[in-house]
Amino acid sequence: MRDVSVTGRGITKFGxxxxxxxxxxxxxxxxxxxEAGRPKVDAVFVGNFASGSLANQEILGSMLTNExxxxxxxxxxxxxxCASGGLxxxxxxxxVKAGEYDSVLVAGAEKMTGPETETITNAINHAMDNDSxxxxxxxxxxxxxxxxxxxxxxxxxxxxxxxAMVSLKNREYAMNNPMAQFQKATSLEEIMNARPITEPLGxxxxxxISDGAAAxxxxxxxxxxxxxxxxxxxxxxxxxEADDLLHMPATYESGKSAYEAxxxxxxxxxxxxxxDCFSMTEIIAIEELGFFDKGKGWxxxxxxxxxxGGTVPVNTSGGLLSKGHPIGATGxxxxxxxxxxxxxxxxxxxxxxxxxxxxxxxxxxxxSTVHIFRKKGA
Amino acid sequence: MRDVSVTGRGITKFGxxxxxxxxxxxxxxxxxxxEAGRPKVDAVFVGNFASGSLANQEILGSMLTNExxxxxxxxxxxxxxCASGGLxxxxxxxxVKAGEYDSVLVAGAEKMTGPETETITNAINHAMDNDSxxxxxxxxxxxxxxxxxxxxxxxxxxxxxxxAMVSLKNREYAMNNPMAQFQKATSLEEIMNARPITEPLGxxxxxxISDGAAAxxxxxxxxxxxxxxxxxxxxxxxxxEADDLLHMPATYESGKSAYEAxxxxxxxxxxxxxxDCFSMTEIIAIEELGFFDKGKGWxxxxxxxxxxGGTVPVNTSGGLLSKGHPIGATGxxxxxxxxxxxxxxxxxxxxxxxxxxxxxxxxxxxxSTVHIFRKKGA
Numbered sequence: 001m002r003d004v005s006v007t008g009r010g011i012t013k014f015g016x017x018x019x020x021x022x023x024x025x026x027x028x029x030x031x032x033x034x035e036a037g038r039p040k041v042d043a044v045f046v047g048n049f050a051s052g053s054l055a056n057q058e059i060l061g062s063m064l065t066n067e068x069x070x071x072x073x074x075x076x077x078x079x080x081x082c083a084s085g086g087l088x089x090x091x092x093x094x095x096v097k098a099g100e101y102d103s104v105l106v107a108g109a110e111k112m113t114g115p116e117t118e119t120i121t122n123a124i125n126h127a128m129d130n131d132s133x134x135x136x137x138x139x140x141x142x143x144x145x146x147x148x149x150x151x152x153x154x155x156x157x158x159x160x161x162x163x164a165m166v167s168l169k170n171r172e173y174a175m176n177n178p179m180a181q182f183q184k185a186t187s188l189e190e191i192m193n194a195r196p197i198t199e200p201l202g203x204x205x206x207x208x209i210s211d212g213a214a215a216x217x218x219x220x221x222x223x224x225x226x227x228x229x230x231x232x233x234x235x236x237x238x239x240x241e242a243d244d245l246l247h248m249p250a251t252y253e254s255g256k257s258a259y260e261a262x263x264x265x266x267x268x269x270x271x272x273x274x275x276d277c278f279s280m281t282e283i284i285a286i287e288e289l290g291f292f293d294k295g296k297g298w299x300x301x302x303x304x305x306x307x308x309g310g311t312v313p314v315n316t317s318g319g320l321l322s323k324g325h326p327i328g329a330t331g332x333x334x335x336x337x338x339x340x341x342x343x344x345x346x347x348x349x350x351x352x353x354x355x356x357x358x359x360x361x362x363x364x365x366x367x368s369t370v371h372i373f374r375k376k377g378a
Numbered sequence: 379m380r381d382v383s384v385t386g387r388g389i390t391k392f393g394x395x396x397x398x399x400x401x402x403x404x405x406x407x408x409x410x411x412x413e414a415g416r417p418k419v420d421a422v423f424v425g426n427f428a429s430g431s432l433a434n435q436e437i438l439g440s441m442l443t444n445e446x447x448x449x450x451x452x453x454x455x456x457x458x459x460c461a462s463g464g465l466x467x468x469x470x471x472x473x474v475k476a477g478e479y480d481s482v483l484v485a486g487a488e489k490m491t492g493p494e495t496e497t498i499t500n501a502i503n504h505a506m507d508n509d510s511x512x513x514x515x516x517x518x519x520x521x522x523x524x525x526x527x528x529x530x531x532x533x534x535x536x537x538x539x540x541x542a543m544v545s546l547k548n549r550e551y552a553m554n555n556p557m558a559q560f561q562k563a564t565s566l567e568e569i570m571n572a573r574p575i576t577e578p579l580g581x582x583x584x585x586x587i588s589d590g591a592a593a594x595x596x597x598x599x600x601x602x603x604x605x606x607x608x609x610x611x612x613x614x615x616x617x618x619e620a621d622d623l624l625h626m627p628a629t630y631e632s633g634k635s636a637y638e639a640x641x642x643x644x645x646x647x648x649x650x651x652x653x654d655c656f657s658m659t660e661i662i663a664i665e666e667l668g669f670f671d672k673g674k675g676w677x678x679x680x681x682x683x684x685x686x687g688g689t690v691p692v693n694t695s696g697g698l699l700s701k702g703h704p705i706g707a708t709g710x711x712x713x714x715x716x717x718x719x720x721x722x723x724x725x726x727x728x729x730x731x732x733x734x735x736x737x738x739x740x741x742x743x744x745x746s747t748v749h750i751f752r753k754k755g756a
Contacts, residue, residue: 022509044612051504052431058504059459062612062744066507066619072631074610075745076465079455081437087454091469098476126429126436129444131400232452234422234440241444253450366440367453 004096005224005376008036008217009336014324015181017211021048021055021111024213025064028329029107032215033068039219042101044068044075047088047108048328051077053123055111064107081127082277084108085214085331086360086369090230092218093371102220108332109213120209124327127363129237142206144239144364145278146198151245152280153200158298160200164191165301166279167204167321174318177347181210181324204321205279212326214333225339228264228355228372231257237366246295250368251275251288251361258357258370259290266290269372270353271341272312273334275361276319285359286314289370308350316341316348331360335371342375354378382474383602383754386414386595387714392702393559395589399426399433399489402591403442406707407485410593411446417597420479422446422453425466425486426706429455431501433489442485459505460655462486463592463709464738464747468608470596471749475605480598486711487591488704498587502705505741507615520584522617522742523656524576529623530658531578536676538578542569543679544657545582545699552696555725559588559702582699583657590704592711603720606642606733606750609635613743620743624673628746629653629666629739636735636748637668644668647750648731649719650690651712653739654697663737664692667748686728694719694726709738713749720753732756 010031012024019027025046033041046060057063061075078088085108092104112120121140128135152158168188174180186204194202218227235250236242243249259265266289274289276282283297291312292300300306306314317323317337320330338356340346354375361368388409390402397405403424411419424438435441439453456466463486470482490498499518506513530536546566552558564582572580596605613628614620621627637643644667652667654660661675669690670678678684684692695701695715698708716734718724732753739746 020509022507049436050430052428052501056500056504057508058427058457059507059615059741059744061458062615062741063507063509065612066614066616066744072611072613072627074468075458075612076469077457079436079457080439080453090452091454094473094476094478098472098478100472100476122434123430126434129400129437129441130435131398131441233450234443234453235450236444237437237440238444249450363437363440366437366444 001097002099002220003222004093004218004220004227005222006216006339007219007224008032009339011179011214011333011336012212013179014210014212014326016113021051021057021109022063022067025107025109026067028213028215029064029068029105032217036217039103041070041073041103041105043073043104044070045088045092045104045106046077047085047331048077049079049081049084049110050123054115080367081362082327083331083360083362083367083369084328089331089335089371090232090369093227093230096218096220104218105215106218106332107213107215108329110326110328111211112209112326113211132238134239142198142201145280146201148245149200149280155246156295161188161192162298162301163205163279164188166276166282167191169307170276170315170319171322173316173348174322177318177323180318180322181208182322201278207277207320207325210324210326212324212329214329214336216332216335225342225376226374228374229258229261231255231370233368235365237363239364248284248288248365250365251285251359254368254370255289258372262372264355264372268355269312269357271316271338271350271356272314273317273337274314274359276315276321277325289359313350316346334358334360338373342373379475380477380598381600382471382596382598382605383600384594384717385597385602386410387717389557389592389711389714390590391557392588392590392704394491399429399435399487400441400445403485403487404445406591406593407442407446407483410595414595417481419448419451419481419483421451421482422448423466423470423482423484424455425463425709426455427457427459427462427488428501432493458745459740460705461709461738461740461745461747462706467709467713467749468610468747471605471608474596474598482596483593484596484710485591485593486707486709488706489589490587490704491589510616512617517617520576520579523658524579526623527578527658533624534673534676539566539570540676540679541583541657542566544654544660545569547685548654548693548697549700551694551726552700555696555701558696558700559586560700579656585655585698585703588702588704590702590707592707592714594710594713603717603754604752606752607636607639609633609748611746615741615744617742626662626666626743628743629663629737632746632748633667636750640750642733642750646733647690647735649694649716649728649734650692651695651715652692652737654693654699655703667737691728694724712736712738716751720751
């Protein structure tokens with residue numbers, strides 16, 4: 001098995017973007033290819049969730065390959081709800097590691113603005129099992145994570161303000177990120193008093209509707225930030241089948257696989273990007289990934305342990321909550337922030353960071369990927 | 379690199395199916411898993427094109443894995459228009475060959491009936507580049523392949539009846555296939571006089587709207603029909619960018635890669651399933667894949683060279699034209715027919731078949747995959 005590195009990265013500004021999904025993909029990919037020194041590309045993988053429903057466009061792999069003038073090389077789109085980007089990256093990593101390809105361009109994108117809000121909400125709900133009664137009875141993603149938040153507070157003694165602390169931290173990080181959707185200052189009070197979305201989550205506890213694209217180039221060898229391992233797991237897409245609402249088995253299992261394959265432990269990780277689709281999701285993820293004990297994630301927030309100077313800075317890009325969440329782009333954007341951190345050129349740079357981790361969740365725990373990275377030469 | 383074999387296969391009857399896409403997938407997968415002797419499965423890949431737009435459902439990988447009780451193993455959906463099934467199969471083959479997984483369940487499915495015809499046509503058109511003016515100016519898939527057919531007849535001297543011969547051959551094969559959508563006898567006259575769809579293509583020259591699912595289990599080793607090689611290529615999704623309408627570079631390139639990787643030549647192939655989304659497409663494909671000279675495919679039809687007893691029997695399952703074309707399922711269903719042929723248990727069995735080829739096309743040549751197979755022990 002060969003070494004695999006990220007040798008280039010590109011990203012569009014997240015938020016409302018009047019460009020098509022194709023043009024956003026091309027922008028991000030051109031930046032990544034130029035940064036990597038325009039090497040030969042052997043394949044193109046695109047992570048995307050809902051371009052058919054929201055952008056009237058599929059065949060993103062072929063369309064992008066053609067537009068970039070890369071010739072007749074293999075291409076495809078990978079879908080796994082909000083984990084689409086992470087899944088596409090994983091396929092590329094596995095195939096470069098195995099020697100099937102020497103280099104793969106991996107992009108993620110979503111064009112979400114434009115349609116009516118109801119159309120967008122319906123498309124997002126395609127990430128639930130709609131054969132079940134759950135979607136039909138009115139369950140939405142904010143609804144699901146709201147129930148988790150209530151249960152979490154009841155079981156572990158957390159308070160509403162601990163959820164708000166996640167949103168505030170990520171907004172404060174986003175204020176330094178020119179690619180982030182939200183860069184306006186806020187306060188714990190504003191977050192706590194914001195328009196309620198679903199009890200107990202308010203507007204600032206929920207990731208927004210966003211357009212955007214992100215891309216990385218993976219190449220064999222060690223001439224870049226090295227990908228040490230990939231973990232992936234599936235979980236139930238049904239709330240009624242969850243054994244314990246406060247566990248996300250896919251997050252845990254994907255982390256476990258990635259730690260085992262890399263020989264790296266949570267204590268070795270210097271910086272983390274994880275899937276804060278809701279404030280509650282970040283608290284559960286920092287527990288499932290082994291950074292804090294089960295039920296103690298909120299204490300870590302209370303004690304600033306997920307900021308610079310704490311146990312491990314989490315979502316220094318601003319996270320999904322404030323950087324934005326163009327679904328298919330998210331998994332790649334998370335990886336870009338980790339790559340930038342390990343290259344010493346990130347917004348909210350963590351000093352002397354040598355190991356980073358990116359976790360990407362799909363659905364209500366239907367998919368999770370974890371990738372672990374090491375600084376070049378470290 | 380390890381040997382990889384198909385050890386089990388399952389398929390639903392194609393046509394209108396009142397079951398959900400999940401239930402169709404489960405039916406096909408259970409059959410494949412039982413046939414393979416219920417081995418441990420390491421990952422689940424699903425090929426699907428438009429389940430978001432047509433079936434209000436994504437996350438097919440996770441949903442299927444969960445419904446089959448396979449635990450937290452990795453899963454994903456792969457999209458590449460009508461080549462989605464072939465692309466999913468290719469990923470599985472590459473990763474088992476490389477040792478990343480020992481076994482992968484690969485399924486394909488599409489649920490197309492239900493919505494209004496206009497909704498279905500719009501969803502199918504997501505397989506064009508909708509940033510261009512082509513779709514907006516009214517180009518459809520029948521329109522594209524109709525233009526090709528007119529050009530082909532003009533350049534090479536073929537006649538309308540040669541197109542009809544493709545449809546008739548495939549219907550005659552489908553009459554013996556209990557899983558096929560159309561099993562009613564027809565005649566060259568009926569095909570020639572059928573309702574026109576787009577000049578010169580009539581109703582029988584166009585593949586239908588279908589529901590269906592198909593699945594195969596891939597395992598390391600030689601205990602099944604062996605996968606000798608995989609070829610994949612991308613092509614332009616834009617008609618205006620085609621250098622020559624009568625060439626399908628993706629089909630040619632994917633065939634070339636697969637032949638080179640296997641050491642097998644077109645002359646060694648005993649039976650073929652290829653992508654006859656339109657009668658015209660079959661004639662171009664038998665040329666691009668090297669079975670007949672460029673411009674001479676129609677002569678092969680005239681001389682029965684693509685039937686039993688000819689150069690190579692093509693689409694003995696009935697093809698997309700008569701077996702049906704549930705988009706995501708098609709690539710897997712093609713492979714099932716080849717596997718059945720090499721196991722000596724196919725409908726329209728080709729005697730002493732030892733090598734088979736399956737070709738799956740996406741869009742107007744945006745994607746093509748070719749897989750070459752060898753009989754167990756041959």
